Amino acid sequence: MHQFFRTLSCSDMRYSFLSKIFVAVFILTTGFVSAQGHEEEAHETGAHDLKTEIKEYIDHHLLDSYDFTLFSYTTDEGEHKYIGFPLPVILWDNGLKVFSSSKFEHGEAVAEVDGSYYALYHNKIYKTDSEGTINFGAHHDEDTHTEDAFGENLVVEEAHPTNEKPLDFSITKNVVFIALVGLLMFLMFRSVANNYKKSHLPKGLGRVLEPLVVFVRDEIAVPNIGEHKYKKYMSYLLTVFFFVWIINLLGLTPLGVNVTNNIAVTFALALITYFITTFSGNKNYWKHIFWMPGVPVPMKIILAPIELLGTFIKPFSLMIRLYANITAGHVVLMSIIGLMFIFKNWIGSPLSFALAFALSLLELLVAALQAYIFTMLSALYFGMAVEEDHH
């Protein structure tokens, strides 16, 4: 318990300190940029457009996509070229519909499947008519207006399309990546496991991975859950630790596939932690929630809903923490890289490069730290659920 608070406060401190620095740097640089932008605004509006473009690019980067694009570029004729491959789109809309995402032509065309039309709008699939019309609700704008799905002049960016959304189980870029990481982990750890059949000592990959496995066991599981009960939870803790870590690390590669900055992914992980906690809760755990021992009866009544809410907030915080840390890291990193295109002078690019480099190193730490924190807190919640009565 003591150890947990120590690590938590320690990591918080480290976090707040570093984040302060980066926020300061970020504000300074963006302030500088905007000041520069004001000066130039009279002459050209290009800088502003560039900023919008960078912002859109970052937003786009953070989103999932229906095809595996390694990189894209624009030709001199203004044509977008994409290097990558399409992925299958799986929809449930009055029956199963499977088609290749190449039909969307990267959001520039309406896909026609079995007489239904689908279009991409902000990387989501909507059911449309053959023209790909997206209808917007009236609640955001004075008058209802329609807009072309691939129209350029967006008036209301925050508007919600009212088109029907089919149930979407597509194999997106993130799904492919999750599966690939899963495969990688399976192959890696199976080879490590198989090695033990031949020798008692770890060899090759096992020399790196075994200490990490032992770390999860001795530093995360055993201190938080207890010597006698930790074994049941080891599989989950190890899987989640390595999964989050590896996927965070790979998210930093130029492939740029961010998985843990999808709230759906972190929600799924947090949900599993929630279910494991709830289903392994013993009598003592529930007693502490619904009828807190050692406090007067009125307090017990007040505490019960708070404690019950707490059981949801704990995994919820897990979800938000992982999502927010990775998203923030990527946004800041990409913003700094984007600065390079805004500065366009001899001081800006090296500065931007240096900052991006430093931040990348920090992100390497964050990748491991978030995996550790997620696993640590999951273990802590399991520990609370199985803790025996000490009164």
Add this chain to the structure above:
Amino acid sequence: MEKLLEQFSLGLFVWQLVLFIGLLLLLRKFAWKPILNAVEKREEGIKDALEAAEAAKKEMQNVTADSEKLLKEARAERDAMLKEAREIKEGIVSEAKAQAQTEGDKMIKQAQAAIEAEKKAAVADIKAQVASLSLEIAEKVIKEELSDKKKQLKMVDDMLGDIKLN
């Protein structure tokens, strides 16, 4: 928050859940259990080996102590035996001495008694022989002496004279 909810993709959620649980189950069967078991087995092996070494060391110490004790005991026993043997020897010797003494004394006494008896017998014999010799001599002398009258008378006189003197 609104943006978050808007971003939430049910498909990705379902896929993540399915793939993750699949991965979890696969890894549990093919990786975590064998790895953890192997690590645990090795740790137990190391622990056992260390304990065994410790036990062996203790045993060794015990054995050394034991052998030292045994040696000491043996030495003490040997000393005791030697002492006992010496005592026995001394006892036997002194006893033998005493016995010899008494035996000797007894023999001496017997010898003395025998000598005494022999002496007495010899003395008695000599006495008897002396007596008979004396008688023979006396007879011869008397025979010779009494061959004439004169001499016979003289002797009687002498004898008488002796008697008077006595």
